[in-house]
Amino acid sequence: MTDEARVDWEAVIGIETHVELQTASKMFCGCPVSFGAPPNTTVCPVCLGLPGALPVPNEAAIEGILRIGAAFGCELVSYSEFHRKNYFYPDLPKNYQISQYDLPLCVNGSVEIETDESSSTIGITRVHMEEDTGKSLHVGEGGRIADADHSLLDFNRSGVPLVEIVSEPDIRSAAEARAYGSEIQRIVRSLGVSDARLEEGSMRFDANISVRRRGDEEFGTRTEVKNVNSLRSLQGAIAFEIERQVRVLEGGGSVVQETRHWNEATGVTASMRSKEESEDYRYFQEPDLVPLEVDDAWRERIVASLPELPSARRSRYRALGLDMINAGLLVDDAALGSLFDDAVAAGADPAATANRLTGEVVAYTRREGVGVSETALTADHLVELGTMVTEGDLSATAAKDVLAGVLAGEGMPRAVAEQRDLLQISDLGVIEAAVESVLAEHAEAVERMQGGDMKPVGFLVGQVMRATGGKADPKAVSELIRSRASSET
Amino acid sequence: MTDPADLTLGEAAAELRSGSLSARELLDAVTARAANTEAQLHAFLTLDRDGARTAAEAADTAIAAGEDLGPLMGIPIAVKDNMCTRGIETTAGSKILSGYEPPYDATVVSRLRDAGAVIVGKTNLDEFAMGSSTENSAYGPTHNPWDTDRVPGGSSGGSAASVAVGSSIAALGSDTGGSIRQPASLCGIVGAKPTYGLVSRYGLIAFASSLDQIGPFARNVGDTATLLEVVAGFDIRDATSFRGARPDIAGGLTAGVAGVRVGMVKELMGDAIAPPVRAAVQRTIDLLDDAGAEIVEISMPSFDYALSAYYLIAPAECSANLARFDGVRYGLRVDGETTETMMGRSRAAGFGPEVSRRILLGTYALSAGYYDAFYGQAQRVRTLVRRDFAAAYEQADVLVSPTAPSTAFPIGAKTADPLEMYYQDICTIPLNLAGDPGMSVPVALDDDGLPIGFQVMAPALGEKVMFQVGAEVERLVAFDSRPALATSEVTLP
Ligand SMILES: [Zn+2]
Numbered sequence: 001m002t003d004e005a006r007v008d009w010e011a012v013i014g015i016e017t018h019v020e021l022q023t024a025s026k027m028f029c030g031c032p033v034s035f036g037a038p039p040n041t042t043v044c045p046v047c048l049g050l051p052g053a054l055p056v057p058n059e060a061a062i063e064g065i066l067r068i069g070a071a072f073g074c075e076l077v078s079y080s081e082f083h084r085k086n087y088f089y090p091d092l093p094k095n096y097q098i099s100q101y102d103l104p105l106c107v108n109g110s111v112e113i114e115t116d117e118s119s120s121t122i123g124i125t126r127v128h129m130e131e132d133t134g135k136s137l138h139v140g141e142g143g144r145i146a147d148a149d150h151s152l153l154d155f156n157r158s159g160v161p162l163v164e165i166v167s168e169p170d171i172r173s174a175a176e177a178r179a180y181g182s183e184i185q186r187i188v189r190s191l192g193v194s195d196a197r198l199e200e201g202s203m204r205f206d207a208n209i210s211v212r213r214r215g216d217e218e219f220g221t222r223t224e225v226k227n228v229n230s231l232r233s234l235q236g237a238i239a240f241e242i243e244r245q246v247r248v249l250e251g252g253g254s255v256v257q258e259t260r261h262w263n264e265a266t267g268v269t270a271s272m273r274s275k276e277e278s279e280d281y282r283y284f285q286e287p288d289l290v291p292l293e294v295d296d297a298w299r300e301r302i303v304a305s306l307p308e309l310p311s312a313r314r315s316r317y318r319a320l321g322l323d324m325i326n327a328g329l330l331v332d333d334a335a336l337g338s339l340f341d342d343a344v345a346a347g348a349d350p351a352a353t354a355n356r357l358t359g360e361v362v363a364y365t366r367r368e369g370v371g372v373s374e375t376a377l378t379a380d381h382l383v384e385l386g387t388m389v390t391e392g393d394l395s396a397t398a399a400k401d402v403l404a405g406v407l408a409g410e411g412m413p414r415a416v417a418e419q420r421d422l423l424q425i426s427d428l429g430v431i432e433a434a435v436e437s438v439l440a441e442h443a444e445a446v447e448r449m450q451g452g453d454m455k456p457v458g459f460l461v462g463q464v465m466r467a468t469g470g471k472a473d474p475k476a477v478s479e480l481i482r483s484r485a486s487s488e489t
Numbered sequence: 490m491t492d493p494a495d496l497t498l499g500e501a502a503a504e505l506r507s508g509s510l511s512a513r514e515l516l517d518a519v520t521a522r523a524a525n526t527e528a529q530l531h532a533f534l535t536l537d538r539d540g541a542r543t544a545a546e547a548a549d550t551a552i553a554a555g556e557d558l559g560p561l562m563g564i565p566i567a568v569k570d571n572m573c574t575r576g577i578e579t580t581a582g583s584k585i586l587s588g589y590e591p592p593y594d595a596t597v598v599s600r601l602r603d604a605g606a607v608i609v610g611k612t613n614l615d616e617f618a619m620g621s622s623t624e625n626s627a628y629g630p631t632h633n634p635w636d637t638d639r640v641p642g643g644s645s646g647g648s649a650a651s652v653a654v655g656s657s658i659a660a661l662g663s664d665t666g667g668s669i670r671q672p673a674s675l676c677g678i679v680g681a682k683p684t685y686g687l688v689s690r691y692g693l694i695a696f697a698s699s700l701d702q703i704g705p706f707a708r709n710v711g712d713t714a715t716l717l718e719v720v721a722g723f724d725i726r727d728a729t730s731f732r733g734a735r736p737d738i739a740g741g742l743t744a745g746v747a748g749v750r751v752g753m754v755k756e757l758m759g760d761a762i763a764p765p766v767r768a769a770v771q772r773t774i775d776l777l778d779d780a781g782a783e784i785v786e787i788s789m790p791s792f793d794y795a796l797s798a799y800y801l802i803a804p805a806e807c808s809a810n811l812a813r814f815d816g817v818r819y820g821l822r823v824d825g826e827t828t829e830t831m832m833g834r835s836r837a838a839g840f841g842p843e844v845s846r847r848i849l850l851g852t853y854a855l856s857a858g859y860y861d862a863f864y865g866q867a868q869r870v871r872t873l874v875r876r877d878f879a880a881a882y883e884q885a886d887v888l889v890s891p892t893a894p895s896t897a898f899p900i901g902a903k904t905a906d907p908l909e910m911y912y913q914d915i916c917t918i919p920l921n922l923a924g925d926p927g928m929s930v931p932v933a934l935d936d937d938g939l940p941i942g943f944q945v946m947a948p949a950l951g952e953k954v955m956f957q958v959g960a961e962v963e964r965l966v967a968f969d970s971r972p973a974l975a976t977s978e979v980t981l982p
Pocket of ligand 1: 026030042048
């Protein structure tokens with residue numbers, strides 16, 4: 001998009017986020033929720049939609065959605081109903097989906113997001129409960145239902161509890177959309193209700209996008225991009241749609257209200273179906289279920305049990321003096337963050353500890369392909385390591401070696417430093433003797449320094465460090481050498 | 490000696506315990522009755538001879554060992570073919586489920602098995618329980634045992650005909666708009682629709698989920714209550730199942746009606762009711778009056794709209810409930826070039842005309858732009874009906890009316906005009922909309938020798954007073970006629 005277009009036009013974006021809850025059992029039957037089981041093995045008459053089978057709501061899933069709603073500051077309504085959403089599709093076994101319509105469980109919340117350029121509040125219209133569908137695998141030709149030779153169906157996912165989070169059309173750019181998606185993901189993860197993995201489909205987005213002349217009150221005609229399964233795609237698809245719609249409008253055309261599909265490989269969206277062909281879902285109250293009632297005690301218990309949310313944690317870390325990046329990394333990785341919290345609570349320096357965790361520790365865990373909780377590292381280690389550095393027992397370089405040893409399970413930092421012979425020499429006499437002996441060996445360099453040329457200092461420091469096996473404090477050595485050079489003029 | 494097939498449930502249970510009759514002998518008697526009558530009646534779609542024999546032998550073994558599983562132990566029971574039976578074909582009377590064998594038992598079927606009952610087979614019904622004559626079965630109609638040229642009523646016509654003729658001792662049916670009470674009336678037996686939620690619907694192939702309720706048929710009021718006691722009660726698999734303790738069902742059977750306030754529903758005693766039926770019902774009310782009941786006339790103005798509301802709500806729910814029959818996973822499949830074509834062809838070939846009509850009607854009633862005028866309006870009428878009932882039960886303990894507007898009509902007489910068929914349900918439908926219990930008790934024969942049923946309605950969970958009044962009606966009218974087909978010479982194999 002040209003800069004002029006950016007100035008003239010404003011994007012209006014609303015996002016529907018689907019999150020699969022990781023409850024022990026499915027939404028309306030006792031089948032386990034599991035990924036990667038052989039096809040059609042975690043199924044029963046209920047989730048296969050067999051004649052006569054009836055749904056029974058899973059209370060743990062209701063608890064999960066209420067936690068999500070509470071995290072967005074939503075009103076958790078006291079009376080809610082399930083509806084049937086009717087449409088025919090082979091992987092929808094009853095040919096209707098149990099969902100919610102005009103009486104969802106959670107309404108009127110919001111979420112704070114930050115991008116490099118802005119920070120804003122995005123309204124959450126509603127959060128409702130539904131059941132997931134099965135999966136179709138279309139075999140042959142283009143791999144889509146229309147041109148496949150035949151299709152295979154797997155109903156393991158059928159009936160998995162699915163939460164839909166609907167935002168207000170408050171998002172104004174592709175970057176904001178991405179920030180929104182990633183904040184939703186962080187919040188859901190922090191609640192422990194879902195791993196929200198986009199690549200596995202346990203979280204996915206539908207985006208509604210329109211553009212209007214800046215200053216206009218009315219919304220433009222919107223398009224919907226469905227089933228976006230990565231944050232990068234969310235940003236890419238929205239950026240493409242904004243540009244496409246602006247071009248259409250500036251070319252004198254009009255945007256067609258339709259559903260579009262984002263093609264990851266080509267980086268473009270293409271029309272799937274227009275509104276005229278769109279379905280009438282014929283919602284009506286699900287007669288197999290009774291209305292859900294959330295009483296005050298339940299509501300209060302949910303709110304009281306919420307963990308510290310990502311935005312609050314991020315602010316707390318910033319207040320401790322951490323930069324945006326470190327704060328973000330500690331918020332995103334719950335185990336890393338809690339290790340940080342424990343170490344700081346035990347007296348470790350926040351900035352130095354955050355640097356170690358997001359630097360060496362993260363590098364180590366990535367290299368080894370493990371989570372930080374699977375390493376030997378504890379908060380006590382971080383506290384002791386920090387103390388050794390501030391007290392001059394370890395050089396910055398040696399501290400990294402010691403941390404590597406601790407991560408590898410070699411024990412407490414002091415023991416590792418001793419074992420690896422990395423403790424700094426604190427006896428000034430020993431350092432002076434080493435300096436004396438190096439200066440004696442390099443009389444020419446000493447002479448140059450006495451003539452005012454201080455270039456050899458670095459070389460001499462290096463020689464002393466070598467002589468002491470790297471255990472002298474290089475700053476102290478440098479000062480000693482400089483003072484000797486001046487004292488002999 | 491009485492043919493064991495003609496024993497009531499209570500009599501048979503007593504004989505089984507005394508040792509004068511074995512479960513196997515009882516089963517042989519009803520099997521023989523079926524062999525002698527099925528060609529004329531077609532009450533059954535499937536007879537499970539092996540399963541029934543095994544169950545009867547197990548009951549005999551249990552009895553010999555001194556075990557007592559309760560009043561149904563060893564009793565041959567028929568089950569309407571819209572209730573799932575594990576490994577036994579369950580079609581709901583539809584071609585679309587031809588050959589379908591469910592992998593599980595409906596909760597009521599499990600409860601029958603646990604009680605030692607002998608399930609003799611699956612009975613005929615209007616396809617997916619949609620109809621009032623059992624003529625809509627894809628497998629051919631059931632005939633009325635009192636006159637085989639006439640319908641047995643419906644949709645549970647097979648269960649009613651079977652109990653009437655003695656090819657089972659008792660049976661289960663389902664009632665969405667009268668499908669237990671009306672065939673009970675037309676076949677001269679007792680049938681009850683319990684309070685919505687009292688009997689689990691798990692495993693009942695849904696027609697209209699908010700109206701469907703499973704209930705019992707037997708040859709007298711007490712036996713009907715006995716069967717209900719066994720199948721009723723909370724089921725964790727049905728979210729609409731009643732959670733409280735099971736209400737008393739049979740506790741008032743001998744209490745009489747002295748001081749009981751009996752409300753006669755004015756709207757159900759008008760011109761729409763055949764004169765002989767009206768007369769028989771009035772005679773019964775007079776008998777109740779003489780027996781000490783307090784008779785009050787009650788007006789239920791919303792009843793005029795109940796039929797219309799029902800024929801929007803039930804089709805709307807059925808349009809979603811029957812969507813799963815698409816040829817994808819089970820049942821009939823007619824291939825097509827695309828998945829959509831295959832689904833469409835399978836449904837077109839699998840559903841009969843009445844089912845298709847109701848799916849279309851229901852889909853239309855729920856469509857955007859029409860929802861409020863049709864489905865929404867129907868739900869408002871439903872609320873009015875509930876209000877009328879609530880007000881009526883301020884003045885009366887039970888309400889009474891004819892069960893059906895006429896006695897059994899000739900096969901084919903009403904098939905040309907769906908609306909005329911729908912009018913069969915005018916007396917029974919309001920109660921389904923309210924979710925309340927109701928029953929039909931035979932009180933007389935008309936001039937053609939066809940039975941007339943008397944409906945007793947009670948407030949939700951009021952089964953005790955309903956059976957109490959039903960039992961007193963039974964005692965007062967002393968109706969003891971049996972259909973000719975049951976009393977004709979039968980030969981044991
Ligand atoms: Zn399941």
